[in-house]
Amino acid sequence: MPAEPLYRYQSSLEGILDFLTRPPLSVVQYQAAARKFAELIDHFDQGTNQKPRDKRYDRVTLVRLTYEYARTEESKGNFLRAFFESAGTPVDDNLNAHPIDLSNPNTEAALRDSIHNFADYLFENFFLPLKASARKTPQPSPASHSAVLSILQEPHTFLGTPDRVAALRGACLIRDHHRCVITRLFDCEEAEKRINSSRLQGIVALDDEGNPFTPGNKYDLLQVAHILPHSLTQLSANNDLNNSKAAALAILNMFDHGAAHLIEGTDIDRPGNAITVTIFMRQWFGNFKVFFEPVEQQAHTYRIDTFSPMILGDVLPVTRTLYLTESRTIDPPSPRLLAIHKAIAHILHLSAAGAYIDKILRDLEDQSVREDGSSELDLLVKLKLQLQGWPAGQAAEGRS
Structure with missing residues (x-):
């Protein structure tokens, strides 16, 4: 050649x-x-x-x-x-x-x-x-049970993003038994609601497995985390994908041919692309520093591990079998999407690109431009425009 x-x-x-x-x-x-x-x-x-x-x-x-x-x-x-x-x-x-x-x-x-x-x-x-x-998943209050069922039966019932994500959060809480899939901590808001309701009825408050809440139980505030970020397919004001996001979806097909179809349009806000986690774990999962490794011969069972054992070593690694709804009306987290998330996490870590991106994000948050040029001004401008949903090419045009 x-x-x-x-x-x-x-x-x-x-x-x-x-x-x-x-x-x-x-x-x-x-x-x-x-x-x-x-x-x-x-x-x-x-x-x-x-x-x-x-x-x-x-x-x-x-x-x-x-x-x-x-x-x-x-x-x-x-x-x-x-x-x-x-x-x-x-x-x-x-x-x-x-x-x-x-x-x-x-x-x-x-x-x-x-x-x-x-x-x-x-x-x-x-x-x-x-x-x-990945760190910017919106967190509206979870939709009611009836609203969750409605959107699962008719995916286009809610056209607005806040309604879709609210229904997604509600669906994931139901599917995951109101527990973080990693720590298994129960949602504190749901626990308080059940305890107060049961007290008025004179009955014992129970979790999703039928076990009573006790003073020794630990709780946390839970959120939904997209496996692949919500904004990846977010449309522009003109109701289309800009060139930057279209390129990202095309690159996604280099990891798993056809995987982009799993998150096209509103499908990115479906339960197969989300898990229930604590706020703390959402930060680490969203930063691709926590990942799910499938356990062979065990369906929906994962060894959950981290690249930050000094910080998360008291929690991870841990093996979890994900909950499934009895009727299977709510999809489990997609093994394909979790595999892509794991691949991205390893690439970012082993190439040191993840640490470099963390530095860029710190500079963006600090709005700092260092005198020695180490702040990568060009990337800061491009990233800011991408996060605002503008075509990345406009960044170059603005500098010419």
């Missing part, structure tokens, strides 16, 4: 990321692309090939892990096609016909830049806005 085409990195992957309208790679194409990708990553995944700017996060590791955590061969094929086509090299049966001369400094530099630019595209259009927006 001649090195020349790899010099032409495309700053926009529009069209390249349109996986659903294109046939998957053939077996020959997939195998050739996988071998070539492994050759490049093995070469550049060495400390001697790191540039000073890589101290922000490990770009090669982010690219490698995004490929490795793709859930199916078709998803991996989507990634390989985007990776090579972004560098101006289409994936065809002749991809491995010409070796790459990595001993040539110009070729090596061009390939390194191509990998780094692809990593930056994934970082800026997926990982950064995803992690930033």
Whole structure:
């Protein structure tokens, strides 16, 4: 494969990321692309090939892990096609016909830049806005039981976001037995309501398992946490997805081909994309620092673990079997979406992109621009516009 085409990195992957309208790679194409990708990553995944700017996060590791955590061969094929086509090299049966001369400094530099630019595209259009927006799930009061049943039977009954999320919170509380799926603490508001009601009736207040509340029980305020953030598919004022969010959904299909359909439109506010947690755990889960690992041969059972054992070591790891409603009218948390969440969590942690995003978010909250340039002004501007729901391209236009 001649090195020349790899010099032409495309700053926009529009069209390249349109996986659903294109046939998957053939077996020959997939195998050739996988071998070539492994050759490049093995070469550049060495400390001697790191540039000073890589101290922000490990770009090669982010690219490698995004490929490795793709859930199916078709998803991996989507990634390989985007990776090579972004560098101006289409994936065809002749991809491995010409070796790459990595001993040539110009070729090596061009390939390194191509990998780094692809990593930056994934970082800026997926990982950064995803992690930033995951902390912003709205928390209206849970809808009444009748309203929950109504929206489950007729998903479009509530068209407004607050009503949908209120119904979602109510549905998750019912499904999860009013307990945090991680700590198993009971919702304090629901407990108080049941205790007061039972006192008036002269009966004993019971939890969802039929056990009486006792003074020794522990409670907490519970909220709903989206597995993939609510704002990922939030429409603009023109009732459409902006380019930035459309790109994020396309990148999502590189993790699990077709997974974007699970959260299209109002489906992102369905119970399959949410869990009930304490406020404290919602922060850690939303920051992709707590993740769910499925236990083999045990349906809806997970080993819940963390990348912050010094802080959460008294709670995690723990194995939990998620509650299911007897009638199965409320969907359980989607194993596919939990797997994607876990993959994102590992990529962010192992590439150090998560820590870098935390720094960017601190700068955004502080509204600080450091004199030494370490505040990444360009990313701050772009992220602020993304969180406001504007097309990210407007950020670039505003700086030109």
